[in-house]
Every structure is written in structure tokens, then in C-alpha cells.
Amino acid sequence: MNGKTLYEKIWEQHEVATGPGGRTLLYIDRHLLHDGSFHAFEALRNAGRKVRRPDAAFATPDHYVPTTGRENITHPELRDKVETLERNATTARITFYPVRDDRQGIVHVIGPEQGITQPGITLVCGDSHTSTHGAMGALAFGIGASEVAHVLATQTLWQAKSRTFRVTIGGALREGVHSKDIILALIAKIGAFGGSGYTLEFAGEAIRALSMEARMTICNMSIEAGARSGLVAPDDVTFEYLAERPYAPKSADWEHAVARWRALPSDPDASFDREVALDASVLEPMATWGTSPEHAAPVSAVVPDPRAEPDAARRGSMEKALSYMDIAPGQRIDGLAIDRVFIGSCTNSRIEDLRVAANVIRGRKAVVPALVVPGSGLVKRAAEAEGLHRIFIDAGFEWRDAGCSMCVGMNGDLVGAGERCASTSNRNFEGRQGKGARTHLMSPAMAAAAAVTGKITDVRRLL
Amino acid sequence: MKAFTTLTARAVPLDLVNVDTDRIVPARFLRRPRSEGYENFLFHDLRETDREFVLDRPEYRDAQILVAAENFGCGSSREAAVWALAGWGLRAWIAPSFGDIFFENSFKNGALPIVLPLERVAALREQLKARPGSEVTIDLTAQTVTFPDGSVQAFDVDPFRKECLVAGIDEIDLTLRHADAIARYEDNARKASPWLFDGYH
Numbered sequence: 054m055n056g057k058t059l060y061e062k063i064w065e066q067h068e069v070a071t072g073p074g075g076r077t078l079l080y081i082d083r084h085l086l087h088d089g090s091f092h093a094f095e096a097l098r099n100a101g102r103k104v105r106r107p108d109a110a111f112a113t114p115d116h117y118v119p120t121t122g123r124e125n126i127t128h129p130e131l132r133d134k135v136e137t138l139e140r141n142a143t144t145a146r147i148t149f150y151p152v153r154d155d156r157q158g159i160v161h162v163i164g165p166e167q168g169i170t171q172p173g174i175t176l177v178c179g180d181s182h183t184s185t186h187g188a189m190g191a192l193a194f195g196i197g198a199s200e201v202a203h204v205l206a207t208q209t210l211w212q213a214k215s216r217t218f219r220v221t222i223g224g225a226l227r228e229g230v231h232s233k234d235i236i237l238a239l240i241a242k243i244g245a246f247g248g249s250g251y252t253l254e255f256a257g258e259a260i261r262a263l264s265m266e267a268r269m270t271i272c273n274m275s276i277e278a279g280a281r282s283g284l285v286a287p288d289d290v291t292f293e294y295l296a297e298r299p300y301a302p303k304s305a306d307w308e309h310a311v312a313r314w315r316a317l318p319s320d321p322d323a324s325f326d327r328e329v330a331l332d333a334s335v336l337e338p339m340a341t342w343g344t345s346p347e348h349a350a351p352v353s354a355v356v357p358d359p360r361a362e363p364d365a366a367r368r369g370s371m372e373k374a375l376s377y378m379d380i381a382p383g384q385r386i387d388g389l390a391i392d393r394v395f396i397g398s399c400t401n402s403r404i405e406d407l408r409v410a411a412n413v414i415r416g417r418k419a420v421v422p423a424l425v426v427p428g429s430g431l432v433k434r435a436a437e438a439e440g441l442h443r444i445f446i447d448a449g450f451e452w453r454d455a456g457c458s459m460c461v462g463m464n465g466d467l468v469g470a471g472e473r474c475a476s477t478s479n480r481n482f483e484g485r486q487g488k489g490a491r492t493h494l495m496s497p498a499m500a501a502a503a504a505v506t507g508k509i510t511d512v513r514r515l516l
Numbered sequence: 517m518k519a520f521t522t523l524t525a526r527a528v529p530l531d532l533v534n535v536d537t538d539r540i541v542p543a544r545f546l547r548r549p550r551s552e553g554y555e556n557f558l559f560h561d562l563r564e565t566d567r568e569f570v571l572d573r574p575e576y577r578d579a580q581i582l583v584a585a586e587n588f589g590c591g592s593s594r595e596a597a598v599w600a601l602a603g604w605g606l607r608a609w610i611a612p613s614f615g616d617i618f619f620e621n622s623f624k625n626g627a628l629p630i631v632l633p634l635e636r637v638a639a640l641r642e643q644l645k646a647r648p649g650s651e652v653t654i655d656l657t658a659q660t661v662t663f664p665d666g667s668v669q670a671f672d673v674d675p676f677r678k679e680c681l682v683a684g685i686d687e688i689d690l691t692l693r694h695a696d697a698i699a700r701y702e703d704n705a706r707k708a709s710p711w712l713f714d715g716y717h
Contacts, residue, residue: 069694069697069698069701070694070697070698072676072690072694073675073676073679073680074674074675074676074677074678074679075675075676076674076675076676078691078694078697078698080698080701080702080705082705082712083712089546089594092550092595092596095550100688102688106702108713108714108715109712109713117547130547131547134547148715168717171712174712179593180592180593181591181592181593181617194617195593195617196593196617196620197593197594197595197598197617197620197621197624198595198621199595199621199624199625199687200620200621200624202688203687203688203691206688206691206692207688207691207692207698208698208702209691209694209698211676211687211690211691213674213676245534245587245590246534246586246587246590246613246615249587249613249614249615249616250616276591276617277591279587279590279613279615279616280616281616281617299717300711300716300717301711302709302711302716303711306710306711310709310711345534345536347534365531365638366531366532366533366585366586366638367533367585367586369531369532370532370533370534370585373532461543461592462543462544463543463544463546463547480536480538480591480592482536482538482539482591483538483539483561483562484538484539484542484561485538485543488542488544488561
């Protein structure tokens with residue numbers, strides 16, 4: 054008999070009932086809520102339903118929260134969204150971290166940071182980047198507003214089992230190449246829907262060698278490959294990261310939990326529906342040139358020619374992307390002038406990201422407007438304790454408070470129409486960072502290099 | 517929820533791959549209450565720059581079926597993308613593949629996403645472009661789509677989703693029929709992993 058995958062193990066441990074057509078009613082251990090969750094609370098209220106397990110939910114404002122001057126939010130709509138979340142959460146007795154609390158931040162940063170995210174649990178949030186939490190060996194996925202309401206009311210979801218897809222990353226990353234480059238290279242290889250209908254599991258020596266935070270960057274962008282979830286099997290890196298965090302199990306509970314978590318990794322004889330391998334040792338720093346995360350290439354490459362694309366719909370989309378990005382086939386990515394830099398988002402706003410960026414910036418000056426938005430109040434405090442903020446501020450960066458900020462611009466941190474932004478976020482969609490904004494995704498190291506040179510630059514020349 | 521069984525209606529072709537939900541409803545509109553009507557924001561920025569955008573052409577104005585390309589509805593989990601399409605009057609979308617979260621969100625709003633083979637969807641878009649305003653028939657009970665050229669294409673649908681759609685079932689009501697099983701699960705889980713309960717920290 055075949056062994057089981059990590060995904061199958063977590064799945065089986067959370068089956069509550071079987072419904073029509075063999076669908077599974079899956080138990081949800083933890084639920085994160087943010088200031089975009091008001092639609093779900095409203096639906097719940099309209100149906101006269103109650104929150105079943107307030108102790109399983111955690112709420113903090115991130116999407117709408119300003120990253121400056123937020124003690125007194127003057128924008129009425131933004132203030133309303135932040136206050137509405139506080140009212141909804143506290144009325145339901147859900148743990149809430151307000152902006153004045155250092156634990157406030159991007160939900161996908163604070164879940165692991167607080168030890169809310171743990172191996173082997175199911176975790177959901179009304180946000181597609183919930184896949185981030187899979188880095189800790191949790192089955193975590195984004196859901197829509199109806200599903201948020203369903204989880205609040207029942208602590209379960211009707212789910213169909215996905216197929217499994219193992220991505221094995223061998224070799225070791227070279228200097229100046231980071232986990233963001235691994236995930237961008239993977240998406241370029243398998244496409245923006247290569248992972249649709251699958252749960253990804255990232256394995257291999259390059260993954261094992263990554264820190265917890267670097268693994269989060271990879272799982273975060275699973276959704277950009279079309280997969281609702283990405284997983285990394287828990288190991289000592291995971292347990293070391295989690296130990297002593299506020300919501301982690303303590304003393305005897307910790308020992309029990311670790312013993313159980315050690316049984317979670319996929320069995321050696323487990324089979325996957327699809328497998329892909331990638332060699333980390335040949336990767337270069339990556340950047341995107343178009344309007345889908347699959348439009349990613351090594352920084353030394355040139356922009357591809359749509360005329361080489363046989364499929365008409367794909368060719369049309371590429372042409373549209375090039376026109377939107379105001380970029381031509383054959384143009385070199387390295388050297389492309391940019392107008393602005395954003396370092397932040399649930400993909401790359403953790404302390405290690407800030408360290409990598411600061412290391413490139415130290416002793417240099419930003420030549421374009423640049424923004425650093427730490428992922429949480431605690432990340433900000435930690436960076437300040439190390440003096441990283443001085444490096445950014447001295448280089449001319451703006452040093453802001455935690456939130457989603459310019460990744461999606463819902464709080465008013467926007468890239469102007471026609472502006473080209475080097476961004477550590479996750480989506481280069483048309484209009485994502487603002488109407489008419491042009492986004493080039495890259496690692497924090499590459500974004501830092503772009504800030505000090507004013508163009509997309511192979512960061513390895515600056516190291 | 518409105519039940520879905522069969523639908524014969526005009527279909528509109530959309531020739532773009534990887535249409536993300538940011539494009540379907542730009543993020544800046546998500547703060548608006550649903551009562552404002554999200555159809556007003558449908559493909560807002562695309563339509564502003566492209567005056568010939570297919571949805572605005574008179575021959576497609578009352579279309580109820582959208583025929584898209586690969587990975588339609590990828591990206592953000594915003595259910596507003598479905599609210600906007602449904603608010604516009606669309607009730608079903610056909611594509612070779614969909615964003616997984618968008619796909620699930622569709623059913624929750626009484627809409628039917630249908631996956632057909634790449635070549636068949638491309639052929640369907642071509643037929644619609646050749647004769648704009650042509651009708652397509654979707655029979656959910658029989659699980660078939662009838663193209664304008666009369667050809668009939670079968671499709672798969674998850675039996676659970678089909679049952680919910682055909683009967684117009686509220687999913688939370690269905691789940692609460694399993695309230696005892698949920699309570700039993702929780703009792704066991706509380707004993708096995710007390711650190712996941714009752715504010716342990």
C-alpha cells in the first residue's frame with residue numbers, strides 16, 4: 054500500500070462528515086480575519102447566525118489601515134473599515150489586535166509570529182495569500198466571503214480533496230539569489246495555472262536549507278501558480294521558529310505536539326499526482342516583465358516576443374501586457390528604469406527581508422521614491438532594535454507602520470498611472486498597485502538594488 | 517438561493533488568459549457596500565480604456581453566459597468578482613480552467629462555472645465571434661452545453677455542487693444538519709490538542 058502525503062494526513066485528521074456526492078465536511082482549526090471581512094460579518098448578521106468558536110479566530114486590520122498617521126485616521130472610509138472590524142470582532146469576543154498594539158500587522162505575518170499557525174492544523178482566511186501559512190506545515194487556504202461566513206457559523210467547510218503536486222528544489226542558492234527567485238522561477242516554468250486544482254508540497258534540499266520566513270515567501274505565492282495551498286513539511290527549523298511563541302503549546306503539551314508533528318511529513322513511498330524538479334543552484338535573481346506572475350524571467354534575460362506564442366488567446370494577452378507595461382520584445386530587463394520602490398507585503402515584509410534589503414542599501418542612497426512597510430508592529434520594533442530603520446531612513450526611504458499598503462493600494466498607498474514600481478509584493482496584475490501602475494515583482498535584495506540605482510539591476514553587482 | 521437547472525441565453529466571448537479578479541473588480545471598489553451594486557464596477561478600468569470592450573457591445577448586452585480563456589478569475593479571493601458578474605446578469609461562465617477560489621465562490625452565488633477542453637472553448641468563442649448574439653444552452657441536469665452550431669458538449673460537475681445548485685440549498689443550513697458530528701469532533705480535538713482551544717497561551 055502506498056504511503057500518505059502530508060496533505061492527505063492533515064486532511065484525514067480533519068474529516069468531520071461526508072456529504073452529498075462524497076464531499077468532505079472539513080474541520081477548520083484557525084481562522085484569521087481582517088478589515089475586508091465586513092461582508093462576511095454582515096451576511097452572518099443578516100442570517101441571524103452566531104460565531105461558533107470565537108476562540109479559534111483572530112482579527113487585525115491590514116488592508117485598509119494607513120501606514121502613517123494612523124492614531125487618528127482621517128479618511129472616513131478607511132476609518133470606518135478599521136472600526137467596523139474592531140466592532141465585529143469584539144462583539145463576537147474574537148481576539149483583536151488594534152493599530153495601537155505592536156501585534157497588529159498583515160494577517161499572514163502575525164499568524165506565524167504569534168504561534169497561531171502550527172503544523173498539522175487547518176487554517177483559513179478571506180485572503181488568497183493564506184497559502185503563506187503552509188510553510189509551517191499547516192493546510193492553509195484562502196476563501197471567499199461566503200466561506201468566511203460559513204466558517205464563522207460552523208467552524209467547518211465543505212471541501213473536495215485536491216490533487217497533490219510535489220515541487221522538489223535541489224541544489225543550493227547562490228549569493229544574491231533568494232526564495233522569492235525560486236517561486237518566481239517555478240511560476241515562470243509551470244505557469245499561472247500550473248498548480249490549479251493541486252495542493253503544492255515544496256521539498257528538496259534547497260527548501261530544507263531555507264529559514265521559516267524564506268519558506269513563507271514560497272508558500273505565499275503558491276496561489277500565483279494557481280494552487281490554493283502550498284505546504285512544507287515541518288522539521289526542526291519549524292519547531293525552533295515556533296517554540297516559545299505566545300500561542301505555541303507549552304511544556305508537556307509542547308512535547309506531545311512535537312512528537313505528533315514529526316509524523317506529519319509525507320511518507321517516503323507516498324505518491325503525488327504531479328512532480329516537478331528545479332535546480333536552485335542555477336537560478337539567477339528574477340524579475341517580472343508583464344502583468345501575470347508567470348511573466349517572470351532571470352534579470353539577464355530579454356522580454357519575450359509574443360509572435361513566438363502559438364495560442365491566440367495567450368498571444369493576445371502577452372501583447373496586451375507589453376502594451377500596458379510600455380515595454381518591447383527583445384528589451385533587456387536589467388537596466389529598465391523604474392520610478393518607485395515598494396518593500397513590503399505578506400510575501401516579503403519580515404525581519405529577514407528587511408535585513409537583506411538593508412544590507413544592499415547600507416551606505417547608498419535611494420534615487421527614486423522608496424517605501425518600506427514592515428509586516429507587523431513587532432517586525433518594525435525588531436528592525437528598529439537592530440538599527441535597520443536608520444539605514445533605510447538615511448538612504449531616503451520612508452519608514453512606515455505595518456499593513457498591506459502598496460501591494461494592493463486599498464489604504465491609499467498607490468503607485469501613480471504610468472509609473473513603474475519595483476515591488477517585493479506578489480501580483481503584477483494590471484492596476485493592482487493603482488490604476489495604470491506598472492509593477493515589476495522581485496526579491497527584497499533586487500528591490501533594494503533598484504532603489505539605489507533607479508533601474509532594475511542585478512543585485513549581485515552591488516554585493 | 518436561486519436554483520439553477522437549464523439556461524438558454526446569449527453568450528459573450530472574452531479572449532484573454534489569466535483574467536484576475538483585480539481586473540474584474542479593482543480593489544478600490546471593495547470598500548463599497550454590496551447594496552451599491554458591484555455590476556457598476558465590472559471590468560471598470562478595462563472598459564474605461566477600451567471603449568469597444570466586448571461586454572459593452574450592444575449584441576452582447578443581455579448575455580447571461582460568459583465564455584472565457586484559461587485561468588479565468590485567478591488571483592485575489594474577493595467574492596465581489598462573482599457579485600459583479602452576477603449583478604451584470606451573467607449566470608454561468610465557461611473556460612478551460614478557473615482560479616480555484618473564484619470557482620468555489622461562483623457556486624455560493626448561484627452561478628455555474630463550467631470547465632470544457634481548451635479546443636472546445638476556443639471553438640465556442642470563435643462561433644460566438646462569427647455570429648455575435650448567438651445563444652448557448654446549458655443543461656445542468658444533463659450536464660451538457662449546446663453550442664450555436666448545434667454540437668453538444670458534456671461537462672463534469674461536482675455532485676455536491678450540482679445538488680446545491682439544482683435545489684438552491686443554503687450551505688450553512690446543510691452543514692448544521694451535521695451539528696452533532698461537529699460537536700463530537702470538537703470534544704475529541706479539545707482533548708487531543710487543548711492548545712488549540714479556549715484562548716490557551
